[in-house]
Amino acid sequence: MADYEPDCLFCRIASGEIPSDRVHEDEQVIVFRDINPRAPTHVLAIPRRHIASVADLTDADADGDLLAALFGALRSVAEGAGLKGYRIVTNVGAESGQSVFHLHLHLLAGRPMTWPPG
Ligand code: 5GP
Numbered sequence: 001m002a003d004y005e006p007d008c009l010f011c012r013i014a015s016g017e018i019p020s021d022r023v024h025e026d027e028q029v030i031v032f033r034d035i036n037p038r039a040p041t042h043v044l045a046i047p048r049r050h051i052a053s054v055a056d057l058t059d060a061d062a063d064g065d066l067l068a069a070l071f072g073a074l075r076s077v078a079e080g081a082g083l084k085g086y087r088i089v090t091n092v093g094a095e096s097g098q099s100v101f102h103l104h105l106h107l108l109a110g111r112p113m114t115w116p117p118g
């Protein structure tokens with residue numbers, strides 16, 4: 001799988017072809033606001049390179065570094081926004097509700113959360 005997939009929405013957001021409201025970016029990761037927020041704070045952390053979902057991660061050190069970068073970026077955004085609590089979730093496959101097949105971690109905050117998710 002190439003690092004950039006021309007038909008992938010989030011590859012196009014990562015490249016800047018499609019605009020997004022970015023709240024963090026670094027060498028590996030971009031965090032931007034969800035277009036259809038499900039909570040007062042709802043952002044998505046994505047890798048710059050194309051990976052379809054958690055199911056496509058490998059045991060390679062590079063993927064471990066990437067996961068640390070994704071969670072670290074969200075921690076940094078949460079600290080910057082003064083969030084006291086938040087939920088991080090990722091859907092894997094259409095059955096779970098995944099609709100964009102480029103790995104993304106949702107961070108939701110600012111309202112009471114139910115458990116388990118619906
Ligand atoms: P999924 O359903 O795959 O877990 O999450 C995809 C998320 O991407 C959804 O929450 C949806 O609102 C968001 N989304 C879809 N298209 C766009 C877009 O063009 N821009 C932004 N910022 N978010 C998008």
Ligand code: ZN
Nearest residue numbers: 008011050102
């Ligand atoms: Zn992609």
